[in-house]
Amino acid sequence: MDNRFFEKTEKIGFVLARILIGAVFLYASYDKILHPQAFAEAVYNYQILPDAAVNAVALVLPWIELVAGLCLVTGMWLPGAAMLAALLMAAFTAALVFNQIRGLDVHCGCFSTQVTHGPANLWTVIRDICFLAVSVYLMVRTVVFPDRSVRKAQARSL
Amino acid sequence: MKSRKTIRIKAVAQTGAIIVIACLLAVCTNILRDSGLPLVGDWSADSRFADNSGQSLVIGLTEASRMHAENKAVFVDARPESQYNQGHIKGALCLPWQEADRRFMEVAGRLEGGKTIICYCDGENCELSHELALFLEDMGFEDVRVLVNGWTKWRRAGLPTQKEDRENG
Numbered sequence: 001m002d003n004r005f006f007e008k009t010e011k012i013g014f015v016l017a018r019i020l021i022g023a024v025f026l027y028a029s030y031d032k033i034l035h036p037q038a039f040a041e042a043v044y045n046y047q048i049l050p051d052a053a054v055n056a057v058a059l060v061l062p063w064i065e066l067v068a069g070l071c072l073v074t075g076m077w078l079p080g081a082a083m084l085a086a087l088l089m090a091a092f093t094a095a096l097v098f099n100q101i102r103g104l105d106v107h108c109g110c111f112s113t114q115v116t117h118g119p120a121n122l123w124t125v126i127r128d129i130c131f132l133a134v135s136v137y138l139m140v141r142t143v144v145f146p147d148r149s150v151r152k153a154q155a156r157s158l
Numbered sequence: 159m160k161s162r163k164t165i166r167i168k169a170v171a172q173t174g175a176i177i178v179i180a181c182l183l184a185v186c187t188n189i190l191r192d193s194g195l196p197l198v199g200d201w202s203a204d205s206r207f208a209d210n211s212g213q214s215l216v217i218g219l220t221e222a223s224r225m226h227a228e229n230k231a232v233f234v235d236a237r238p239e240s241q242y243n244q245g246h247i248k249g250a251l252c253l254p255w256q257e258a259d260r261r262f263m264e265v266a267g268r269l270e271g272g273k274t275i276i277c278y279c280d281g282e283n284c285e286l287s288h289e290l291a292l293f294l295e296d297m298g299f300e301d302v303r304v305l306v307n308g309w310t311k312w313r314r315a316g317l318p319t320q321k322e323d324r325e326n327g
Contacts, residue, residue: 036188036195044201045283055199059188063180071176079165080172087173143169146162 014141017134021085022072024131025065031112032062042109046095064088072138079146082138089132096125207288207304215291217303219311222276226317231274234265234294236286237309247278247308248318255279255286258293269294274301278308 032039040058043049049057064084071081096108099120108120110128188194204214225231226247233250235242242252251265269275275294277287284307291302305311313319 033187036191037193040195040199047283051201052198054201055195056197059184059195059197060181063184063187064177067176067180067183077172077176079169080174080176083169084173084176143166146165
């Protein structure tokens with residue numbers, strides 16, 4: 001009974017988590033796809049990529065977010081989408097933390113390309129770490145520790 | 159064990175497929191867009207700090223300091239007032255970009271007179287001076303320039319600065 005309840009709760013949690021991260025990615029891609037020049041400026045201001053790579057990354061990244069977001073929401077290609085989401089969130093969080101440490105006052109460019117949204121701060125980092133944690137859970141659940149393995153592990157622990 | 163390995167291979171393949179699809183979509187929409195981005199952009203200072211017609215607004219430190227010495231330019235500090243009070247180029251006016259609309263009339267009289275207007279802020283990527291220069295061009299001033307990373311460059315060169323009422327250099 002306990003085992004079945006755990007499995008059911010975990011399954012619901014998993015579905016909610018993948019829809020949440022999928023929706024976050026879809027929302028994040030929208031403004032960047034509409035305003036590639038403004039997003040390229042946001043990417044440039046991070047001062048991490050070489051100048052020659054800025055435009056290419058600014059053009060492709062929002063579409064990766066869109067396709068990965070669609071996959072997460074619909075449940076298609078889940079292992080790949082979850083792995084990509086975790087990698088992207090790790091990269092975004094690392095970039096934000098890196099610039100916070102070196103004191104660069106950059107605009108996040110996370111959900112909006114408008115500078116009126118204010119520069120990235122500690123809360124932006126905390127928010128990204130939360131999304132990263134959920135993305136890592138999705139990756140572990142779909143790639144490292146998929147369904148059958150969960151049940152086997154539980155059976156062994158009982 | 160085998161199924162786990164298969165899932166990992168599948169995950170890597172799917173990740174690659176998502177990236178390829180995203181690249182194709184990005185390239186296709188960029189081609190179809192009226193003002194598509196070049197795949198390799200020009201991020202030089204001359205290109206970034208240009209006016210609406212694409213003309214560079216950048217002025218070099220040598221030229222700016224010469225104009226300062228000959229009193230041929232008005233310097234305008236685009237940083238917040240608190241930073242201006244901590245130190246600024248000698249004789250520079252304070253017009254923080256965020257308050258430009260509200261405070262423009264305070265300095266308008268001193269900007270007129272046909273001198274070159276040189277806007278500056280701090281940092282290679284500081285956009286405040288550029289935004290302020292575009293604002294002043296919109297207000298009808300024709301000879302407006304941007305001294306990129308002006309405050310740091312000016313201080314490092316040991317050129318005359320001012321801190322509140324005291325003068326340095």
